[in-house]
Amino acid sequence: MTFPSLGLLSQSVLSGLFLGGMYGLIGLGLGLSWGLLGQINLTHFGFVFLSAYLCYHLTMVWGVDPLLTLGLLVPAFFAVGVVMQWALARFRVSTFNSLLVTFGLTVMIEALIQKIWTADFRKLQTGYGEEKFSFLGLYAPLPELLTLTVSAAAAGGIWLLMRYTDLGKAMRAMAEDAPIAAAFGVNARALALLLSGSCVALAAIAGVFFALSFTLTPTQIFSWVGVVFAAVMMGGLGNPLGPLLAGLVIGVSEALAMAVFSPSWAPIVSFSLLIVLLLFRPAHR
Amino acid sequence: MLEVRGLRVSYGAAPALSDLDLDVGAGELVGVVGPNGAGKTTLINTLAGLIAPASGRIGLNGTDLARLPSHAFCAAGVAIVPESRRLFSAMTVRENLELGSYLPRAKAERARSLESVIALFPALASRLGTRAGSLSGGQQQMVAIGRALMARPSLLLLDEPSLGLAPAVVETMFAAVRRINAAGVAILLVEQNIGMAMELASRAYVLEEGRVVLQGQAAELMGRPEIRKAYLGLE
Numbered sequence: 319m320t321f322p323s324l325g326l327l328s329q330s331v332l333s334g335l336f337l338g339g340m341y342g343l344i345g346l347g348l349g350l351s352w353g354l355l356g357q358i359n360l361t362h363f364g365f366v367f368l369s370a371y372l373c374y375h376l377t378m379v380w381g382v383d384p385l386l387t388l389g390l391l392v393p394a395f396f397a398v399g400v401v402m403q404w405a406l407a408r409f410r411v412s413t414f415n416s417l418l419v420t421f422g423l424t425v426m427i428e429a430l431i432q433k434i435w436t437a438d439f440r441k442l443q444t445g446y447g448e449e450k451f452s453f454l455g456l457y458a459p460l461p462e463l464l465t466l467t468v469s470a471a472a473a474g475g476i477w478l479l480m481r482y483t484d485l486g487k488a489m490r491a492m493a494e495d496a497p498i499a500a501a502f503g504v505n506a507r508a509l510a511l512l513l514s515g516s517c518v519a520l521a522a523i524a525g526v527f528f529a530l531s532f533t534l535t536p537t538q539i540f541s542w543v544g545v546v547f548a549a550v551m552m553g554g555l556g557n558p559l560g561p562l563l564a565g566l567v568i569g570v571s572e573a574l575a576m577a578v579f580s581p582s583w584a585p586i587v588s589f590s591l592l593i594v595l596l597l598f599r600p601a602h603r
Numbered sequence: 604m605l606e607v608r609g610l611r612v613s614y615g616a617a618p619a620l621s622d623l624d625l626d627v628g629a630g631e632l633v634g635v636v637g638p639n640g641a642g643k644t645t646l647i648n649t650l651a652g653l654i655a656p657a658s659g660r661i662g663l664n665g666t667d668l669a670r671l672p673s674h675a676f677c678a679a680g681v682a683i684v685p686e687s688r689r690l691f692s693a694m695t696v697r698e699n700l701e702l703g704s705y706l707p708r709a710k711a712e713r714a715r716s717l718e719s720v721i722a723l724f725p726a727l728a729s730r731l732g733t734r735a736g737s738l739s740g741g742q743q744q745m746v747a748i749g750r751a752l753m754a755r756p757s758l759l760l761l762d763e764p765s766l767g768l769a770p771a772v773v774e775t776m777f778a779a780v781r782r783i784n785a786a787g788v789a790i791l792l793v794e795q796n797i798g799m800a801m802e803l804a805s806r807a808y809v810l811e812e813g814r815v816v817l818q819g820q821a822a823e824l825m826g827r828p829e830i831r832k833a834y835l836g837l838e
């Protein structure tokens with residue numbers, strides 16, 4: 319083990335923060351649907367990748383600006399989320415079964431991606447990828463900077479909505495005691511549709527920024543599941559700021575472990591953090 | 604105002620209410636008493652839309668609520684103070700109260716309603732920012748009643764508001780119930796504390812095994828020793 323220079327360490331911390339922003343952005347919708355709807359929606363990861371590939375396709379084949387693809391993908395994915403919630407409610411899928419059903423859906427999405435885009439590596443080539451900012455000798459690529467900014471804005475914005483609007487209060491009330499919330503006029507079924515649509519729309523946003531920063535290959539879907547789950551669970555279910563904060567902690571720890579020890583240490587770090595946290599956090603609920 | 608006819612409710616195959624008829628007039632305070640498991644909570648919850656009845660009519664100011672979805676009951680003028688309170692414990696007292704006035708008509712009066720709830724329960728004034736789950740039992744009951752009042756109901760459903768409270772707090776609670784009723788809100792009150800309930804109510808129903816076995820003017824029921832003994836469990 320050789321101790322790296324301060325400059326290298328700072329650059330590691332920065333790239334850890336950027337990676338954490340991605341964890342947070344993917345984890346945001348996952349944590350909200352888990353905490354507020356009681357659904358462990360593994361399809362979230364499938365949706366993120368599907369959105370990333372669609373963004374890739376729209377950009378590379380049709381020549382659309384990658385950020386403009388959001389205008390198409392966000393409403394389309396919102397609609398998918400509404401339909402999915404309608405079906406899950408219609409067939410009364412329990413929390414545990416939602417895990418199984420959505421795992422199956424993710425496998426299907428992965429197969430679909432393989433079929434359309436093959437298992438080859440795909441990388442979005444755009445002007446955004448070339449842009450880099452440097453300050454104090456540190457490098458910040460534009461896509462990563464955008465990801466972190468959007469991740470923070472989305473988490474912060476949703477936190478404000480949940481805390482200060484009647485809609486947000488109704489959602490929290492529904493999560494705690496849906497029948498009583500309904501007795502005060504909250505239309506729980508409509509809110510669940512809205513919430514599910516929003517979570518899948520968040521997956522679409524995460525997908526676009528994923529495509530900007532990362533090389534795509536379908537089998538990678540599952541390699542993101544573990545660490546994003548860790549971020550969501552550490553951050554606290556249903557808390558919009560949680561996944562981002564936990565994601566940043568995990569991202570920075572991973573980056574430091576990679577710099578100080580070796581790259582193979584990264585996954586060990588995130589799961590050790592999760593286990594320690596679950597063991598020592600005072601039990602709530 | 605409330606006109607319940609032939610109400611049947613069952614949990615799976617087990618009937619909990621059978622052919623129940625019940626009336627509450629505008630501004631009236633009606634008591635419902637009966638032993639544990641008689642179906643009192645089932646009645647209150649059904650009238651608030653928490654449970655869908657198997658059959659029967661729940662007429663309120665001329666509309667039949669029985670076929671409506673749960674979230675439509677509140678708009679029709681019903682508000683519930685449920686058994687064991689069921690506050691949104693992770694939310695603050697203020698948020699709980701605000702949720703009571705979620706619907707547009709109640710929301711328009713939110714500031715005024717909040718003032719009158721605080722006037723009714725001054726103890727809540729300093730607790731608005733506190734998590735509801737961390738309050739004492741008595742204060743939680745105040746929030747539960749306050750939340751229901753924020754909905755500006757014409758009919759308030761109260762399920763055992765004195766349960767588990769210290770005698771002094773029970774007094775406060777009944778005084779509040781009296782004041783709410785005096786302001787013109789009709790009340791259906793379920794109580795184990797039969798003496799208190801009969802003192803507040805103008806009329807009362809005695810429920811046993813999901814049926815009304817006795818009804819009448821509260822004072823008259825209390826005045827007949829054989830009824831006190833056989834139905835009300837009083838000497």
Ligand SMILES: Nc1ncnc2c1ncn2[C@@H]1O[C@H](COP(=O)(O)OP(=O)(O)O)[C@@H](O)[C@H]1O
Pocket residue numbers: 614617619637638639640641642643644645646
């Ligand atoms: N959620 C439920 N599922 C099944 N049975 C229930 C449920 N709630 C109440 N019951 C049954 O219905 C009957 C009436 O209960 P309840 O309305 O709670 O009575 P009370 O409030 O008068 O004590 C009881 O026999 C009770 O066991």
Ligand SMILES: [Mg+2]
Pocket residue numbers: 643644645686
């Ligand atoms: Mg009861």
